[in-house]
Amino acid sequence: MKQSVALYVHIPFCAQKCAYCDFNSYAGLEHLFAPYIQALTGEMRVYVARWGSLRVCTIYIGGGTPTVLPLSLLTGVLAACHASFEVINGAETTVEANPGTVDESYLAGLLAAGVNRLSLGVQSLDDSELRLLGRLHDADQAREAYHQARAVGFCNVNLDLIFGLPGQTMARWQATVRQALDLGPEHLSLYALTIEEHTPLAGYIAHGELPAPDDDLAAEMYEWAEVELAKAGYVHYEISNWAQPGFECQHNLVYWHNQPYLGLGAGAHSWLAGCRWANVRIPQIYIEAIVGGKQPVAESEEIDRALEMAETVILGLRLVEEGVNFGAFRARFGVEFTDIYGSKIEELANLGLLEVTRDRVRLTRWGRLLGNQVFQCFLPDPC
Ligand code: SF4
Numbered sequence: 001m002k003q004s005v006a007l008y009v010h011i012p013f014c015a016q017k018c019a020y021c022d023f024n025s026y027a028g029l030e031h032l033f034a035p036y037i038q039a040l041t042g043e044m045r046v047y048v049a050r051w052g053s054l055r056v057c058t059i060y061i062g063g064g065t066p067t068v069l070p071l072s073l074l075t076g077v078l079a080a081c082h083a084s085f086e087v088i089n090g091a092e093t094t095v096e097a098n099p100g101t102v103d104e105s106y107l108a109g110l111l112a113a114g115v116n117r118l119s120l121g122v123q124s125l126d127d128s129e130l131r132l133l134g135r136l137h138d139a140d141q142a143r144e145a146y147h148q149a150r151a152v153g154f155c156n157v158n159l160d161l162i163f164g165l166p167g168q169t170m171a172r173w174q175a176t177v178r179q180a181l182d183l184g185p186e187h188l189s190l191y192a193l194t195i196e197e198h199t200p201l202a203g204y205i206a207h208g209e210l211p212a213p214d215d216d217l218a219a220e221m222y223e224w225a226e227v228e229l230a231k232a233g234y235v236h237y238e239i240s241n242w243a244q245p246g247f248e249c250q251h252n253l254v255y256w257h258n259q260p261y262l263g264l265g266a267g268a269h270s271w272l273a274g275c276r277w278a279n280v281r282i283p284q285i286y287i288e289a290i291v292g293g294k295q296p297v298a299e300s301e302e303i304d305r306a307l308e309m310a311e312t313v314i315l316g317l318r319l320v321e322e323g324v325n326f327g328a329f330r331a332r333f334g335v336e337f338t339d340i341y342g343s344k345i346e347e348l349a350n351l352g353l354l355e356v357t358r359d360r361v362r363l364t365r366w367g368r369l370l371g372n373q374v375f376q377c378f379l380p381d382p383c
Helices: 030-051 071-084 104-112 127-133 139-152 170-183 200-206 215-231 250-256 283-291 305-317 326-333 337-350 365-369 371-376
Strands: 004-011 055-063 086-097 117-123 157-163 187-192 235-238 241-243 261-264 269-272 275-279 297-302 354-356 360-363
Touching (some): 004 071, 055 071, 071 086, 086 104, 139 170
Antiparallel strands (some): 354 360
């Protein structure tokens, strides 16, 4: 049987670097757009030569800002995916887009090229917060991009929002969430801001120009949003993700089910056939490697069975309702979940962090707020 994967394609370009961002993305590399896309198709050929035509169940083009590319280059990436791999019929195909980089004709072009899910990097619907984050768009442009997506026919739209910003009040967060809900997207991703070292935002905080984010308030914002989104009919299916029923992100579910994925492009990660690897991060070096006929891989590691089990549990616990299903664990690893993790589960359940039912284990509400501490306990060198 053909190997089935979720396919991720990384576009590491942005029009400008946001103040909080430490993603693998770069501004001012427009001269690399075309050679980079060529290199991506070269990398596809490498995998086809090694694996034959892989079966692709989802495609996700992320970044960076994929929509800074001219439409023809971005649709060319999709065409190359379809030419290189066996993409299943109706595969969920997502493109990340930033308001201010798309208009109706661009969005119509994406839809015509087979993109059936749009993920808009809205982040906030408050102009002062967008300025603080260093975003290039304002709230009106975010709303406009959303309405344009609807006008051209997108029926599956995600909005990304960030909470826990320096100086953000609960009232401003509530206003953003309520306005986002009024738009009626199929999917919402709500992320707590993390202050990454060496970003301008970290510098402003270190120099006292901005207050440090308030973690307790951020937790209250998250809990408020959980209630509000439930009232609006969204299913909280992953720690940071909510969807109208049936619109859960199929691509990300592959990650959370710890199933194989192939990442193409600078800094992209893959997990396939017991091995995990990451490509070189710098676009120029990535291009040079492909042009020179070399593997663009920066690091790789074998994933042994113990680590695969641990990662399956850690990722599965991110799924709010589903959690880790004992039957699925037994089918995958040939052992009982409780034989491996019984005492750990009992300990964490006694602390109120996990809920154990007849057929699964999942995080409690309290556990979701302390997810990282819970996850640590499952690593092969445990707490
Ligand atoms: S648009 Fe996204 S990837 Fe680009 S700099 Fe801003 S946060 Fe980073």
